[in-house]
Amino acid sequence: MAASRTQLAAVAETTETSPSGVRPDIIDAATRIFSERGYHAASMSDIADAVGIRKASLYHHVRKKEDLLFAIHEALVDELIDETMAVSSSSVTASEKVRRLLHVTMRFIARNRDGVTVFLAERHAVTGERWQALVVKRDFYERMVNQIVTDGRADGEFVDLPPEIVARALLGMANWGYTWFQQDGPRSADEVAEVFASLALHGLVAHR
Numbered sequence: 001m002a003a004s005r006t007q008l009a010a011v012a013e014t015t016e017t018s019p020s021g022v023r024p025d026i027i028d029a030a031t032r033i034f035s036e037r038g039y040h041a042a043s044m045s046d047i048a049d050a051v052g053i054r055k056a057s058l059y060h061h062v063r064k065k066e067d068l069l070f071a072i073h074e075a076l077v078d079e080l081i082d083e084t085m086a087v088s089s090s091s092v093t094a095s096e097k098v099r100r101l102l103h104v105t106m107r108f109i110a111r112n113r114d115g116v117t118v119f120l121a122e123r124h125a126v127t128g129e130r131w132q133a134l135v136v137k138r139d140f141y142e143r144m145v146n147q148i149v150t151d152g153r154a155d156g157e158f159v160d161l162p163p164e165i166v167a168r169a170l171l172g173m174a175n176w177g178y179t180w181f182q183q184d185g186p187r188s189a190d191e192v193a194e195v196f197a198s199l200a201l202h203g204l205v206a207h208r
Helices: 002-014 024-037 044-051 065-088 094-111 113-121 128-154 163-179 189-202
Strands: none
Touching (some): 024 065, 024 113, 044 065, 065 094, 094 113, 094 128, 094 189, 113 163
């Protein structure tokens, strides 16, 4: 894991990062508009209007639309990595790590729904070195989840299934929540996460 962290640090030093000094309200407006209209359909004029500034003024903060998309992606993946690392590096059992992972993920989606929509739906619009930097971070995140499952299998806590497939199933189950979860819905993010955890750890079959 330490080697992967070193790799992430190297990427941060050698690739073009999000533009410095971008106002949070600009990032928030871009996130909302990209989520509602789609990245390709949204324009810099749309974002400027949402912020209440002239389009020309917006270019003082960013050079192009992709700057904003990359800034959104990078902030989200960094936040998710930090929160997941706290789970993966803890001393609790693998089962409890899975439960905590699902809670972390659903809370993350609940508070960043527009951002997660942009992150998952528009990920291929980021290009070049920036995309490669995101891939490194994405792979690092997925390896943490994979390792939780691998450790649980090695300890005899989990059944003998391919960890990479189980990890993708866990992530897919939670990540798809961005398409249907509502903050004001009948269940909270933690309640949904607990249903996911029960399904992942105990399955659907009733043991009689």
